[in-house]
Amino acid sequence: MEIKGEFVTTKVSDGTSMRLYVARPAGAALGRGLLVMQEAFGVNAHIRDVTERFAREGFLAVAPELYHRTGAGFEGRYDDFPSVMPHLSELRDPNLEADFRAAYDWLRANGVAAGSPIAAVGFCMGGRAAVLAAITVPLECAVSFYGGGIAPNPMNPGFLGRVKDLKAPVLLFWGGRDQHITPEQRSAVADALKAAGKSYVNVEFSEGDHGFFCDARPSYNPVAAAQAWPLTLAFLNTYTAAREQRASARS
Secondary structure: OOEEEEEEEEEOOOOOEEEEEEEEEOOOOOOEEEEEEOEOOEOOHHHHHHHHHHHHOOEEEEEEOOOHHHHOOOEOOOOOHHHOHHHHOOOOHHHHHHHHHHHHHHHHHOOOOOOOOEEEEEEOHHHHHHHHHHHHOOOOOEEEEOOOOOOOEOOEOOOHHHHHHOOOOEEEEEEOOOOOOOHHHHHHHHHHHHHOOOOEEEEEEOOOOOOOOOOOOOOOOHHHHHHHHHHHHHHHHHHHHHHHHHHHHHO
16 A cells, blocks of 8 residues: 655644654545554654554554654664663653644544544553553554553553553553563553453563564564564454444444
8 A cells, every 4th residue: 555654743732842753545535543652762764664554554643753842853773772861761641641632633633533543552662652642542442562661660650550541442562581571560560450440452472572573673573573463453453443333333
């Protein structure tokens, strides 16, 4: 499928401006929207490529620049994490939630009509962001790839106490060899979702490391990535198709 990719700028409720990388199917009627949440390294070439992959599956996909307050346009190298820290350390959940609302509203105003489904997917810090977005805005579902900071860790207090407010089912991917997200943290997320009575799917790839889906990182695991992709699409399609059918039945 031919797609069109471009950066656009939208306003956030705190008075800041935020760029979105937008990928859309060219010439196709738009029905579904998708928020694509960046890794800690920004809306870089990999995240733009992933956003385009989802557009080829029929989504109007947008990747918001979550570092826009500290470094608009920042793209960090995977071998230079210290350059990421000044931006990552300044992220605050209320600001992120404002960003999610701005990106969601942009989708609604630019092709995803009221009643049509919007979902989220995210990677690394974006995996955390995707789950937080499912608390913040009315999504159909959310997919989190190795989302650190959902459970408490030395760098982040997490937000397990808020999962009771989840508005959508979540699919969680973890790497069994991930040294950044411990087994205890992964279990804490599942336990909190179960205790809150939320709908979730928990998948661990035993051979996967942190970042196993990213083909630009040394930790890329092609087997785990190849298995995670159709699971992701099946999850997204299950929930967004159900919403589309309901919207069609009402029209």
